């Protein structure tokens with residue numbers, strides 16, 4: 001694990017100390033006023049009792065002082081103990097005391113700990129780490145994945161996802177038990193059984209353009225077909241046309257191989273590795289191998305029964321099944337889809353990477369396609385993953401992007417990686433409305449807004465929309481699902497009829513109160529890659545994250561303490577010491593031949609920095625032509641090696657050449673923005689030793705609100721295993737470096753001029769940039785706020801999304817309880 005959290009804790013500890021001093025200062029005042037009141041009341045007993053009273057009072061005061069001190073240290077101790085207990089979850093319920101866990105004799109051979117509160121800790125140095133990781137990521141939600149130990153938690157949703165990709169309740173319990181160093185608590189097993197009991201019992205299959213409800217259990221099917229709301233939609237099989245009708249004449253029968261599933265492969269892999277590990281342990285007596293489900297590699301067949309249903313009633317039946325506590329899993333038998341095939345294949349030169357293949361294997365199992373979400377880090381190749389899915393299904397595909405720039409990028413990537421005819425790729429945005437071929441399958445790439453908005457459309461737009469809504473789509477690819485509000489999804493799903501939906505994102509989403517519904521609108525999480533593993537394998541650059549501490553100058557700090565909120569922002573961004581640090585780092589990296597992006601959300605600061613340092617800059621008002629010119633020079637020449645950019649650069653800029661990010665001002669505590677910006681330099685840089693490195697510097701003014709925001713912003717990345725190192729003595733380095741001459745703010749006069757300029761500036765200059773809305777861009781209402789500090793802003797929610805509140809499960813649950821999906825309404829969490 002990184003040492004960075006210690007440094008952050010130091011910072012927190014200092015703050016705690018400062019606050020804790022306050023009661024000490026107020027105590028004597030309280031004491032003296034009490035003394036005065038008492039003296040007034042006891043007017044007659046003057047001289048006689050004075051000495052005694054004074055003596056008593058002195059004693060009282062001493063006692064009070066010492067008791068206040070002991071109160072203080074008690075409360076500090078309490079805070080410390082609570083923090084420790086919190087870490088180990090002991091505060092929530094007594095039985096979650098990890099000390100009582102029973103270690104297995106051969107625990108050293110096993111890679112995980114399973115605790116009674118359903119948390120799982122994985123040792124990444126275990127010889128069977130890779131297999132255990134694959135299993136855990138399939139059944140649990142990752143909370144934190146630093147270098148040596150990962151933490152996961154079992155949730156209703158994660159278990160739902162596990163069943164969706166084909167794992168059975170028995171497999172989940174058995175493999176967990178096998179991998180665990182400690183005995184699996186009964187309560188954990190019961191939780192898994194309760195949560196997975198009914199998932200996956202019923203499947204909805206679209207085969208040869210007809211819908212079927214399928215199950216292994218005749219009893220379950222009978223319950224459904226006799227239900228008052230379903231029975232009218234049931235189709236009786238015609239024995240003349242179907243040779244596979246069961247003797248009762250009500251169901252179709254199909255044999256399914258149990259060895260044909262991912263779950264089988266996964267269980268086999270994990271079993272083989274745990275058995276190998278156990279053989280090494282001298283005293284292992286674990287007799288539970290013989291009853292392993294589907295063991296010995298023998299080919300077992302399961303009988304699957306199904307009945308047909310009327311296509312128009314599918315939505316109603318899905319809803320009814322949820323009410324009956326028998327949610328349907330959707331699978332798409334694309335090989336038997338009668339719709340016209342799309343002539344698309346990956347080029348022979350295209351090779352997908354192992355993690356891309358792994359994620360797709362969760363989508364395609366049992367010769368069918370499952371809907372769901374694939375989570376891969378920024379720069380890991382989500383586009384090619386989506387394109388490979390489309391090339392596998394080979395049917396009409398609709399791609400939804402967050403803006404028009406991404407639409408263009410998707411089109412280029414389809415052309416780059418596949419042999420599909422260009423005439424079959426159609427773009428549909430507010431400015432580009434290409435014609436959809438009237439016959440045959442095609443790929444249409446559009447934006448969420450183009451499909452979901454209710455405004456009046458042009459005649460051309462209306463015509464394309466009609467074609468989209470009338471067509472039966474093989475697959476709907478949803479890019480960057482983490483930024484799209486659930487209402488938009490709802491609308492899109494109403495308009496587009498697709499057999500299968502694949503969401504792509506860099507993080508599991510939690511968007512407003514509607515997150516839960518997204519799992520049902522799109523599907524469960526199918527796969528989530530680990531950032532550090534991809535970095536170690538060279539698929540991502542090794543990013544060194546550094547927080548640069550810049551002390552405020554005395555004049556700036558004096559002003560900071562007394563001025564209003566907006567001006568305070570300007571003061572900590574324009575802090576002369578930060579300015580000098582920026583110039584130094586910029587010159588240092590330019591001299592090494594690096595390409596640098598400097599992010600500043602505040603336009604006043606962006607312009608001041610860029611003009612003073614004579615570098616190119618881009619913000620909302622910069623014309624498209626100028627942007628293209630600057631990007632081109634940055635990519636292909638040495639004329640521009642540094643670009644100053646506002647938050648317009650957070651998404652949809654593709655500058656793989658960039659190796660360094662300097663962040664001088666940002667959107668409060670937004671973890672999303674921090675991760676997105678880091679994502680700009682995650683593309684692998686080179687193969688040589690040390691060549692795959694990139695640098696992410698966050699410049700913060702010491703003892704200002706920026707410090708707080710900064711530690712909050714880093715949380716998501718820290719949970720992905722990134723360590724933020726602190727550079728606390730940059731001013732010393734600037735002074736000692738003979739090669740790099742920092743020119744800005746050399747004397748007091750320049751500092752005071754800037755201070756006067758900030759004081760004279762309009763208050764609105766402190767506000768962050770309000771970007772003009774692109775009609776194609778997905779933006780929630782909240783992101784159009786006036787830039788004032790809000791709780792949503794602190795959490796990153798103002799951009800219409802926030803990362804899941806990892807580590808704050810109780811809050812997540814609270815939110816969930818009010819807007820719980822019907823599927824989970826009865827679950828007692």
Ligand SMILES: Nc1ncnc2c1ncn2[C@@H]1O[C@H](COP(=O)(O)OP(=O)(O)OP(=O)(O)O)[C@@H](O)[C@H]1O
Pocket residue numbers: 351352353356376377378379380381382383384506656679680683
């Ligand atoms: N299998 C592969 N082989 C070679 N290059 C690949 C492969 N997969 C992805 N890439 C390259 O990696 C880069 C990043 O891919 P892509 O833009 O799809 O990432 P992303 O995950 O969508 O990132 P972001 O979230 O930043 O948009 C691209 O240049 C792409 O061509």
